[in-house]
Amino acid sequence: MANLYQSLELIRPEIVLSIALVVLVIFDLIFHLDKKIVPYIALAGIILTGIFVLFNPQSGFAFQQSNLMGKIGIFAVDTFGNYFKIIIVISSLLIILYSFSSDEINKIQDRIGEYYALIYGMILGMFFIISATDLILIYLSLELMSLSSYVLAGFTKLRDRNSEAALKYLIYGSVSSGLMLYGISLIYGLTGSTNLYIINMILQTPNANQFTLALANVLIFAGIGYKISSVPFHFWTPDVYEGAPITITTYLSVASKAAGFALLIRFIKTTFVGFSDSLGNWQLISSFDWKSLLIAISILTMTLGNFTALWQNNLKRLLAFSSIAHAGYLLLGIVVFSNGGLLAILIYFFVYLLMNYGAFLIVMLISNKTGSENIDDYDGLGYTSPLLAVSLVIFLVSLAGLPPTAGFIGKLYLFIALVDAKMIAVAIIALLNTVVSLYYYVRIVKHMYLNKPTEKTLTVKPNLFNTLLVLVLVIPVLVFGIYFQPLVDWAKNSLTILGLM
Amino acid sequence: MFQVTLQHFLVLSAILFSLGVYGIVTRKNAVMVLMGIELILNAANINFVAFAKFGNFGFGGQMYALFVIVLAAAEAAIALAIVLNIYKTFTNVNIDEIDNLKE
Amino acid sequence: MNYYDILFYLFAIITLVSAGFVVTTRNVIYSAFFLLFTFFGVAGIYVLLAADFIAVVQIMVYVGGILILLLFGVMLTNKITNVDIRTGTGNLLPASIAVGLLMGALVSVMIYTGWKVQPGEVPDTSIKQLGALLITDYLLIFELLGILLLIALIGAASIARRDKE
């Protein structure tokens, strides 16, 4: 166990998180009458974690296993993982800030300790998902995240729909992870290992069990696909997004999706890519046609997401379908199987974080006041609440991918990757989807500005804290739309996925 | 064919898995749906242990089964809690009646 | 057919038949009890697979923990006065088709795949090795499971407890 210390150094952020979790729980128990301090502990823990992620220059395998030549671990720390961890940290940070002003969360002050503890559970699960290179670890961390999120989805218990969301999420999630586990067991049977690198090495030798492998892959993809809510594993998404507290919805739409994507990318890149050439194109080993599968899935996902979103009247639900569509776009980044595509995903995800959080924040602030997420209640909001409405417009425009917002940059890099891979037809389908998506984003804009304010229209005036929060999200969306150099540079430096070669 | 081989265990696991899925899909009572999930996990566990033994993969498979059992316990706890919560809210646990969230 | 085989078929039949009842019987309580048999059957299979420790854990955790939990669940979610603890079924036909197809696929995969089979020495007991592995190679997972259980505890408690209205 000579490398234990080394391993522990590598997983410092996770250790910090765990400690923070424990501290949180203890404080929650100690100060059970006045829990005002708990959120700040949560906040501090995350900030600390973020610092550790940012200033963790090392990369390498933690927890090398004796049976794996002592070289490969089950936990890889690399820049790619750190990028996603930063995204998780930022979104967790934001979600805690959101929770400060969310009415739903403020109504359950007595259970606030559990709330943050569960969020910590999710964060830990996601951190492990991002870095795990062993299928069992992947499965367990996925479950850690899922179990926390099941509870969180129904956490507030304020309305029927919370409980219902939790139940649906639970059942759907359990089945999906069950399928995944079964797929993992098949892979284990085929290769004798659950470590992605070992599996990769074995798959590179020709083998006759391709159908079995395909079955296993499909089953595993069902588990991952449900996390990133790609069609046809998306069914839980709208129901749960609508039912869950809005902070959790936001969190699920970005953080857990980020973890899912990180997992998918690492899983495919590590397991099924033979080598990547000098131009960064990944050569798939021929055992399974991931490319066609993902193209089909991504086109289905974005199309279904966009078309269904057209008819939604509940904004949370609409944004749920929009996030399904975005999953489709993001899958395109994988589909090209190149570092260019990966770059696009990284950029897109950061942008997506900003704009989706922004949109949900506005929805939350409005819903705090009106108690409704119905699109009809947005009539004339542009006149009564200019700041929120303008910000929402900017976020929606960004989600639609129009310049000069960051959303355009995200899409641009995606299409650059697609064109580079000469996948013009797919690019055109995706672009046409963008046009469709515009339709429902603009519908919200229409309600806010083109419809007259009614007597129902309330004036929502955010306080200073919320205004700042909005600005914190709006400004980067606009700035990155015009000057995206730092973003791209950062993403560019985060492309390393630890591999054997 | 009666000679028990790896395949026998695997087929057993496959059928168990399918029964689990069947249970999940058909039962109305939420608790019984949870039972279906347990069957799936058991099926996977049989696989792990069987593969480990017949493939001589070491103790990894048993280890995994162990983990999965622990996980199943945790999951069952959470699930039961949620079901209880549902019962408090809806006064029944029939899944097909819990469909307020839909198009 | 030696004893090993006979035992296998015995356990297999116990497992499958009781599992079949679990997913088909209308009475929830019956269902839970059939699940007990299924778990026992699976434990027997583990024994046949030389995983004695796992078999023990299976019985302890599943039968002693999970099943009891489930029974609690049944009790708590059904009024005790309501003698007829029955449940309906739905989706029978699509479920049958889907599950049939799935089973077909799985079974054929299981049968026709050329699994790696390597005869090896079966150790007497696996406890020691498992214990060693748990704090070496699988230390991280072990710790993770600890956190998982903590979270499950917190989560289950927080969501199931009665709110002070």
Add this chain to the structure above:
Amino acid sequence: MIGFPILSLITFLPVIGMLLILFIPKEQSKSIKYLTLAITGIQVVLAVILLANYNYNAAGVYEEKSFQFIEKFRWIYITGISWLGNVKVDYFLGVDGLSMPMVILTAIVSFIATISSWTIEKSVKGYFALFLLLDTGMMGVFVALDFFLFYIFWELMLLPMYFLIGIWGGPRKEYAAIKFFIYTLFGSIFILLAMIGLYFSTTEVLADGTRVHTFNMLAMMNPANSTPDGILSLANPNNLRFIAYIAMFAGFAIKIPMFPFHTWLPDAHVEAPTPISVILAGVLLKMGTYGILRINYPIFPEITRQLMWWIALFGMINIIYGALVALAQKDFKKLIAYSSVSHMGYVLLGMASLTTAGVNGAIFQMFNHGTITAMLFLIVGVVYDRAHTRGLYDFGGLAAQMPVYTGFVTVAFFAAIGLPSMSGFISEALVFIGAFGVESIRILTMISTLGILLGAGYMLWTLQRIFFGPLNEKWNTLLDVDKRELAMFIPLSIIIIFLGVYPSAMLDIMNTSVNTLVNFVSGNINSITQNGL
């Protein structure tokens, strides 16, 4: 040359104005209006300064050093990702003879539209803020020389336009606004794709000798910059270049709007408030043809030559079809909208000729159509303000009631008909001269001349319906134009007549560039010297 970054100023001044407006309390609508007027006024002044310092002999088009008022600095430069090549986006502005007329046009039309916006009462602050944002977008399109920048400006004006139509528009404003939005966005996605394709096919050599992919339009025009393995590179034997050309052309054609992509135009025009119709017809439509001239032509010269006949065909269809449909309209504004379709057909026809006269005529027609149609929409606006109807059958005999107004109407209508002594004639004549000289499209040109007749038909018919005949007693209280309206009509009339009598004032600006463009696209200029940084 001028010591300050005048192009940036003229482009971003409105945005500064917009920010200022956001800080003015919304009750002070007067100050908002005057501020906007001042901003657009300064823009006109800046345009005049540009013109005063303009070198009439500098060609531009493909040669960076002969562009004028260049502002160029590194905006985005990403290195070290070898698989995409190094990425470079420049902040690169400049004008040449193709864009200079459009810059002037934009400044003038914006100014006039501001005056016309004086009647806006609803949410003044929002209106003028969006108006100024739109102004920046338009100006930016015409001065940008980096494709990426161009595209950003191109899309930038979508949203303000959506709001301006959607909030301040007529009864079916929502439909019109979304139609405009979706239509143009649909077009621009093709431009985006082609842009990315071009990006991959172009590398530029930097000062330090490294080759980088670039969005620089001028670099894209240089065959030497074409990468051999690029998707749209010249060396590529597949017909992707052709497809890209068509895609981009379609994107621009929607903006023109070219048959059969024109159907957003009548709706947008009818529903838009008057000043926005003015902007739409005056400037926005020009962006389509400008884009084709600026991008399609010099980047894909060989395909342009190949497709001349088709462009001319669509020009002809636009001319005839637009005019015929205009004949059947019952709504004044819709009629003008369809006349725009017809008039933009001349631009297409002239462009298709690929001759000096034709292309000069096309650009001149762009300018003239901008001023003339702006005036026509103002005219509709004036009568609509007073009568609240635009039905051609609802009026009659207004000439007796509003003589001065009728005078301006007559000027504008005859300008639209292409009456000699007014600017429209020169451009149409040049278009025909150019197009007729090309044998392949001679027949099309001859058919197109029917447009002159049909134009006279619908215009005079309208004139007669609304202004002649016995006065409809319903309207005997209508007032003649007031001072503010005179302030819009008089400058436009003067421009129209001045350029009709002395067209060289505008033609000389564009001539050198047009020649270069025509020579370049015709393949008469074979080698381009590598431009330095």
Add this chain to the structure above:
Amino acid sequence: MSESLLVNLSIAILFLPLLGFATVVIWGKRFPKLYLLEVGIITVAFLISLFVMFAKLSYFPKDIISEFTWITLGNAPNDGVINIDLGIKIDNLTVLMLFVVNLISMLVHYFSVEYMHGDKRYTRYFSYLGLFTFSMLGIVLTHNILMMYIFWELVGVSSYLLIGFWFEKKSAADASKKAFIVNRIGDIGMFIGILILFTNYHTFTFDTIFEQIKNGVIPFGNNAWLTAAGILIFMGAVGKSAQFPLHVWLPDAMEGPTPVSALIHAATMVAAGVYLVTRIFVLLTADAMLVIAVVGAFTAFVAATIAITQNDIKKVLAYSTVSQLGYMIMSLGVGAYAFAFFHLVTHAFFKACLFLGSGSVIHAMHHEQDIRKMGGLKKKMPLTYATFLISTLAISGVPLTSGFLSKDGILAGTLAFGKLTGHWLIPILAFTVAGLTAFYMFRLVILTFHGEARDHHKFDHAHESPKLMVTPLIILAALSIFIWYTPNPIGADNGWFLKSWVKTPHQVTPDETRFSFMVEKQNHEVSKEEHGEIVNSLEYTETMHWAHYKAMFGSLAVAGLGILLSFMFYQWKKIDADNLANKIKALYNFSLNKWYLDELYDATAVSGTLNTGKGLSWFDQKIVDGAVNGSAWLTRFTSKLSGLFDTYVVDGLVNFSALLSGFVGLNFRKLQTGKVQTYVVFVVFAVIILLIFFKPF
């Protein structure tokens, strides 16, 4: 006296009316007296033009050209450097036209001062006249065809404005629109003709073009294009000079004020077409000339037959104008260039006189225009009657009048043409028209001035017009006497007008494209001087001589017959006109209804275009836009499908398989969205489907 003085004066003549127009338009409302400025300006212009005419005719035998470059377009591959020049050319034709236009314009101004008195847009009227004068002078002065086209259109606009001057009358507004649009049809042809010339010669200047043709540069290397260019440019004249089939606008144009009719639609603008053909005469090929001759002759005939039955005094005059213009065109077509121009000038005076005379009558009759309600005005308006009669004699071709001279020449030309080419139809039509003209003109005179008053109420109030109106009549009538043009009352050949002022230019077209008789044979060169240059080849001149007396007597005979018949019908009532009309009712109605041409055009071209427009508009809304909306609908439809994906696809899939299996499971009906188990079913199906699709073999 230098050329530049002449040039400057000409330019002054050109721009003075424009100045007047601009001033009056802008300030006319504030200063109603500004019309006097306009009148003053035209007087000055007339005086200058008089001076210019004499100066040019006396001292400058050569043409004077002054030009500048208007537009320069640079060097491009297909068309080289393009220079578009503007300029003026002062030759004899120009100065004569300047004189005619300015004179009549001035007289009409004077006449209008009285005639239009009290109109609410009085000053505006004069400003329009100024605009017209400017445009017309532009046509006269230009040395290039582009400028010709420019002023051509401007003339059209001023005509439009003046016809529609009383726009409150719907008929006036309609007529103005019709005039403009019908003219535009011709203009398109003219424009294409111009395009052909410019494309080949890269210039618009007449002389340069002719020079190049003479040097053998043929458009597109094909003589057919040359013919086409000629005919197409002639189309402009067809429009403006109201030739068949585009003559329909001119009679309607009589809706304008009568002085306007006199100035524009009788004397000057409509003659611009003839002037245009004289300008391009040299590039006409034989085919083109034949077309022109036939069109002219046919127009003359059609208009004359219509004029016979018209009852509106101005309509009769309008059709006579059309008919006479046809004469001029025909004359050009047969190569009698000088006589055509001669007739243009003489016709301008006597037709202006006739129109102003009719204006005087109408003025007196309180805007009554129907000749059937007139009669006996001779006594009340002696001066008007006298001048009107003189002009009528002139137009009928009675000796001692100018009309006799010019008409006789034209008839001789047609006869000679018939003899030389065998196209006898043209002289036959020409002589028929001469007779018809005499007939209907005297019908007009008799019905208006002779006999008894038929509307006593109006008759009683009739009176002679004031001096300012009568004076122009007298001047114009005086100008209809032969003496101004030639000392010889029966032949103008040796008069100064034809002998020294107007000479027929030589064709520049290739020999093989000309009529053989118009090709100058080498040995004839010597004798050219002694025969003058009335026509441009000796052979033709000789044939003209042969035809001269035949034409003279022939024309006298038909004119006399016409006058006689007219008197028989209307003065002496020997023949009952109504009776005859009833007998040949079909023919009568055919004539009365103007050959039903308006109806024909309405039924075909006009409604055809309008219906096409309507059809296309429908097409635009339903099909083109419909396609867009259709795809939008499809999108919505698809989205609805996906929107209900959970309901119907899942459910449908399930139901479908249920039906397939032959089961009707009631339970499946209960499957609704929002049911998580349904979702799970779908996941299982999805796994299976994915497996099927992506199985690795």
